Amino acid sequence: MKNSLKLLLSSALLLTLAACQGQDVATLNLEGGDNIVGGSKVSSWSDLSKHVLSILTGPGERIQICTAVLIRDNIALTAAHCVYQKNKIRIAYGVDLYEQGNEIPVDKVVIHELYGGPGSGRNDLALIRIAGNLPRKYKPVALPSVADTPYQGQELITVGYGRTGWMKGAENDGRLRQVAVNVDSTDMNKIWIGRSNGKGICQGDSGGPTFLKKNGEYYPIGIASYILMMSDDPAKKCLEGGVLMNVVSYLPWIHQNLPSLN
Known part of the structure; x- marks a missing residue:
């Protein structure tokens, strides 16, 4: 699982970079996942590790990565452009996807009805329901007020x-x-x-x-x-x-x- 997932994620990165080249726009959609610049690794003991999941999209080597936050035991909040291919997404979890590589299917997606489409940045939100149980350590966060x-x-x-x-x-x-x-x-x-x-x-x-x-x-x-x-x-x-x-x-x-x- 570790080697195969590493190959898939590497392939996704190359495909995403190729897709972004030549875009003459003021903004760049983070489709395929965005990564943290200038940050530090999250420890498996950190409270943050209990709330955040990865979304994998696409079959075979055409996989893309996004991130999501758990807001109910089996419901996560993410960006709409991460999940518009509803039938191709699943959840991965763990602070190190290469080492752990655990996946759970998604059985329902709700995209904001006024979402403007990939690259638009308009109403770029979605809710997803996880079809299965996450490990007991995972806890939903409370929404802000x-x-x-x-x-x-x-x-x-x-x-x-x-x-x-x-x-x-x-x-x-x-x-x-x-x-x-x-x-x-x-x-x-x-x-x-x-x-x-x-x-x-x-x-x-x-x-x-x-x-x-x-x-x-x-x-x-x-x-x-x-x-x-x-x-x-x-x-x-x-x-x-x-x-x-x-x-x-x-x-x-x-x-x-x-x-x-x-």
């Missing part, structure tokens, strides 16, 4: 599987990583996080949570959607900022759709 609305300058924690940078040699080792990020700005539906310190999301972290830590508990404030691309310099990709879906703004949609997955 309106009082937890993010603000400029706030420090948050981003978690995900994937690349540690865009350039050749950047790791894509299937490890779960975390990094502290600051909020640059927000609007009704989105959160912008910066890369001025060389830290943040990259290709492979799509759908991954950005947490507010409050009173020792983690609350998913944002869901990774896309990175900003201001320059054609490959060395600067994944270093110019990222955009998250603002979970607080989508609380009514989440609560409205959770019953259909229970």
Whole structure:
């Protein structure tokens, strides 16, 4: 399982890079997973490791990686662009996908009805139901409240599987990583996080949570959607900022759709 999964993930990375080349757009969709830049590995003993999962999409060697956060015992929140191929996705878990490589099928997906499609960044949210039981260590997080609305300058924690940078040699080792990020700005539906310190999301972290830590508990404030691309310099990709879906703004949609997955 370890070697076969490593081959699949490596193939996914190459395919995703090829697909992204030549895009003349201001943003780059994180389809195939975004990875943490400038972060550290999450320990299997960390509370973060109990809340975050990986989503694998595609058959054979055409696999792609995303990230998701567990919000009920068998329901996870992620980005819509990670799961629009509903019949090809499954859940993987563990802080090291190469070493553990455990997979569980998904039996239902709810995509935001106003999702604008891959690359749009509009209403890029989805809920997925896991068809089976996760290990007992996995625990859902509580959703934030309106009082937890993010603000400029706030420090948050981003978690995900994937690349540690865009350039050749950047790791894509299937490890779960975390990094502290600051909020640059927000609007009704989105959160912008910066890369001025060389830290943040990259290709492979799509759908991954950005947490507010409050009173020792983690609350998913944002869901990774896309990175900003201001320059054609490959060395600067994944270093110019990222955009998250603002979970607080989508609380009514989440609560409205959770019953259909229970």
